[in-house]
Amino acid sequence: MKFFHFVFSVLCACSLANAKAESAFPARLPEEKPQDRALSSAMHRFYDEWEGKEDYSKELYTAFKYTKLEGFEDIPNFSRRDPTKVIRIDGVYHVWYTGRKTEHAPVGAKATDTIPATDWDLADIWHATSKDGYVWEEQGVAVSRPPEGVYGHRTICTPDILIWEGRYYLYFQAYKDFSYPWGQIYCPVSVAHSDSPYGPWTFVEEPVVWPGEKEDWDNVKINDPYPIVYQDKIYLYYKGAPVERGHEFIKRMQGVVTAESPLGPFLKSPLNPIFNSGHETALFPYREGVAAIVSLDGPEKNTIQWSPDGENFKIVSHVMTPPIAPGAFVPDAFVGNGDGRGITWGLCHINPDGGGATSESILARFDCDLSLDADREYFKRSNLRFGEDTYFNNPFVVGAKLKKQIARDQKKVDTDTLERSQ
Ligand code: AAL
Numbered sequence: 443m444k445f446f447h448f449v450f451s452v453l454c455a456c457s458l459a460n461a462k463a464e465s466a467f468p469a470r471l472p473e474e475k476p477q478d479r480a481l482s483s484a485m486h487r488f489y490d491e492w493e494g495k496e497d498y499s500k501e502l503y504t505a506f507k508y509t510k511l512e513g514f515e516d517i518p519n520f521s522r523r524d525p526t527k528v529i530r531i532d533g534v535y536h537v538w539y540t541g542r543k544t545e546h547a548p549v550g551a552k553a554t555d556t557i558p559a560t561d562w563d564l565a566d567i568w569h570a571t572s573k574d575g576y577v578w579e580e581q582g583v584a585v586s587r588p589p590e591g592v593y594g595h596r597t598i599c600t601p602d603i604l605i606w607e608g609r610y611y612l613y614f615q616a617y618k619d620f621s622y623p624w625g626q627i628y629c630p631v632s633v634a635h636s637d638s639p640y641g642p643w644t645f646v647e648e649p650v651v652w653p654g655e656k657e658d659w660d661n662v663k664i665n666d667p668y669p670i671v672y673q674d675k676i677y678l679y680y681k682g683a684p685v686e687r688g689h690e691f692i693k694r695m696q697g698v699v700t701a702e703s704p705l706g707p708f709l710k711s712p713l714n715p716i717f718n719s720g721h722e723t724a725l726f727p728y729r730e731g732v733a734a735i736v737s738l739d740g741p742e743k744n745t746i747q748w749s750p751d752g753e754n755f756k757i758v759s760h761v762m763t764p765p766i767a768p769g770a771f772v773p774d775a776f777v778g779n780g781d782g783r784g785i786t787w788g789l790c791h792i793n794p795d796g797g798g799a800t801s802e803s804i805l806a807r808f809d810c811d812l813s814l815d816a817d818r819e820y821f822k823r824s825n826l827r828f829g830e831d832t833y834f835n836n837p838f839v840v841g842a843k844l845k846k847q848i849a850r851d852q853k854k855v856d857t858d859t860l861e862r863s864q
Contacts, residue, residue, distance in 0.1 A: 467485070473494065474489075475490070497824060499822075501813075502748055502758040503746065503758070503759035504761060504811045504821045505821045506762075506763055506821075507809045508790075508792075508806050508809075509806065509807040509809070511576060511577075511578055511789070512577040513572070514804070515580070519543070519546060519547055520542070520543045520802075521543075521802040521803050521804075522539050522540070522541055522803060522805045523562065523791040523805070524600040524767050524791060525538070525539040525768075525788075525789040525791065526601050526769045527771070527775055527788070528770065528771040528772075529603060529605065535571060535573070535771070536569065536571055537571075537572075537789055538567050538569050538584055539568055539769075540565045540567070540600055542561060542562065544556070544557070546558070547800070550799075559620040560620070560799045561799060561801060562597060562615075563596070563597050563620050564587075565597045566584075566586050567586075567614055568580065569640075569641075575771070576807060581640070585601075585614070585645060592616075592618075593616035593618050593630055593649050594614070594617065594645075595617075596617045596618055596619050598614045599614060599615050599617075600667070600722070600767075602667055602668045603669075604669040605776045606676065609704070610638070611635045611669070612633065613631055613632070613633050613650070613651075613678065615631060615664070615667070616631065616632035617629055628653060630664055631650060631678075631680065632645070632646060632647075650708055651678065651708050653682070658684070659683075659684055659697075659714070660683065660684065660697060661684045663681075664680050664682055665681040665683070666680055666696075666721070666723070667679075667680050668725060669704075670725060670732070670778075672778055673778060673780075675701065677700050678700070679696060679725055680697060680698070681720070681722070682694065682695065683695075692715070693740075695717060695719075696715055697710060697715045698752065713753050713754070716753050716754070716755060717734070717742070717747070718740055718742060719745075720736035720738070721737060721739040721766075721767075722738070722767035724788065726772045726774075726782060727772075727777070727780075727781075728783075728784055728812075728814075729780075730750060730780045730782075731748055731749050731751060732782070733746060733747065734747045734748070734749075735761075735765065735770075735812075737765065737766055738766060742757060745758075745759065745761065746761055746812065762826045765788070765808040768788050768790045768808060769788050769790065770785040770787070771786070771788050772788075783813060785813055789807055791804065792805075795842050797842075
């Protein structure tokens, strides 16, 4: 046995030496994976997983640029977040979003009937329009919370839009109650529809997508509903989570439900979850399949993914500073012709103070190049370099709240280390 092992090692060493002696890896990148030479794992991956291309030469790679929006009046305790896809009707852009206009800032567990627990508590669905995507005109509340007893009475939030056979459908999270921590509260998805983007909207009292059974991965909430039309059906993507907490449970993953008609029935894919990462993921038809910006959460955050069938996604590129809760302008979101063209801009949200669930949010515009029809060199840079300010001071990166939290955590780490070293 030892002898064979010895012979095998000698043979391997020789072939490696030969490969080295033959030639170095060429400067001109071979288009196909070389079959006639030894390759490292990294170079196997380069061809097997990364199509033999640098990221910046891929259509589904981009940098992101952010711009402040005009037209949203800055009113204390008026938070705007979770924008829908942007749609264009008769030359006018439309967006809907979670609008929380309360007397008081969110207070977590101490919330009351009028004081919100979180940024998306006691919210309604708001609407704004724009001619150019930069200057917006707020149109007011599109869909209000329904009466007591109906899902959504406590808050309706995180909407997204579908156009189907000339009608408009807004899907959103519908909470009957609040709880803090907010993760454990039951949340189905409800819908309202209208024959015009300006409303009036008809609120459908019975939710259309429900959390799963007790043992299922999505047994407590269906968040971030996101419909597109694909293969002549409605594909509604969502984030699900179980009520159970702890490392042995799924924290949150994403699935898809499909339907032949906007009010359902929506059927959960047997493959769910179909994303192991992501949070308020933006999706868009791309070539014959579907692409996704996977921003926050999980081992595959900060990636652009693509699937040939709307369900089996793979990472195409890693990106830096992707938008949070993006709602892109997806011109062909409801076309479903198997020739998706991609996106170049949209809206997202930002927490100016860098905080989390109890922070106020604002809407912002992002620009990118994830489109087959655009060639924006500016967005195909491989690395972003941040200045000193960003690392040390920029409140958009580390806001006051997060700074405090880091200081607290640091103190604890220091104390623990100190205690251990004594
Ligand atoms: C967001 C979304 C959902 C959650 C809350 C509001 O990040 O994932 O919408 O419920 O936070």
